Amino acid sequence: MLESIALGMLLERDLTGYDIKKLIENGIGVFYKASFGSLYPALKRLTQKGYLTTSEKPQGGRQKIFYHMTEKGREEFFDWLSSPMDIFEGTNTHLAKVYFFDNLEPEIREQKLLEYEINNKNYLSKLKDLEKKFDGMEHKECFYYKLSTLYYGICITQKTIQWCRHIRMQKALPDLIERER
């Protein structure tokens, strides 16, 4: 996973490991986190497999290692990108907790849910700030899909907040979902 993402970040230009980390945080960071402890070994593996080449460019007394994608790496990346999108991926820790909430005392339950709702609201704020940042930019058609993931995050967070509110008030569950007609 991280290997594919790292390759993707290197599509357009050569980057250092640190750059890649920043790009992940600022871009895909909405739904994916990477640590240095996983990133640097991943870059090493990719280099060993021949997907990347490195060039050390000392700037001042500081070592900087730029990674460059090979043709083989490019193929690998597009293979991943074109591979099937089945569902089922993310395990949701919080839902797992809620699943057992019937066994929890009402006050704590109430408090946990409110906490979760607030965390989601804060997160939504961050996402909306991001949205605003991109809103004024030109050539948005060049990164429609990149942006679409941000909007996905916003949608889902909004729904999650609605859901929290709904079950905090113990409203009827079937009212939560949309019935077609």
Added chain:
Amino acid sequence: MLESIALGMLLERDLTGYDIKKLIENGIGVFYKASFGSLYPALKRLTQKGYLTTSEKPQGGRQKIFYHMTEKGREEFFDWLSSPMDIFEGTNTHLAKVYFFDNLEPEIREQKLLEYEINNKNYLSKLKDLEKKFDGMEHKECFYYKLSTLYYGICITQKTIQWCRHIRMQKALPDLIERER
């Protein structure tokens, strides 16, 4: 994570590893998957830590190992259940792909998104079947929270399908989200 879930499943009665696997599939399975390869070692760890005790009850020529939660295990479980619910958990593989879709040829992109939408629709059908199964049951108030996770799954999957359709048609992204007024 899996350890906590296994403990949760053992709250009410003693179960075998196999039982726990089934319970996870049928309950929390909406958003969490566990394999035997992770479950059995997890149960072993929990036993070593003193959270579980085991009792072998051979039934016929078949060995069956029932797990029973100790008081210590119960405490551990409720500690987990009461621990903070921050956000950020699930890495979403598919979103990671979509993030790079600007670099993909339109036809493949189109196809992948449609594929994803269809997978989500199939998944939604499964969830709605589950919903129907629970719909007729009595004492629904005893598992309101358990059920709420199913409804969460339905909500989110519906939103995801909407999002797929929206971006497949390349509609304006800001129209996706709800603006308060």
Added chain:
DNA sequence: TCGCCCATGTAAAGAGTTACATGATTAA
């Protein structure tokens, strides 16, 4: 008797986290 579900496990490999360890540059 054949296939499916029940039932328990191990081994190898993969992926990631956290903490540690080091040091340079830059802006307040």
Added chain:
DNA sequence: TTAATCATGTAACTCTTTACATGGGCGA
């Protein structure tokens, strides 16, 4: 000068997946 950020990495650990290995019970 000091704190933040830039920059790279390792080590130990945890968790999980996939594949393998074994065998009983049961219904058609």
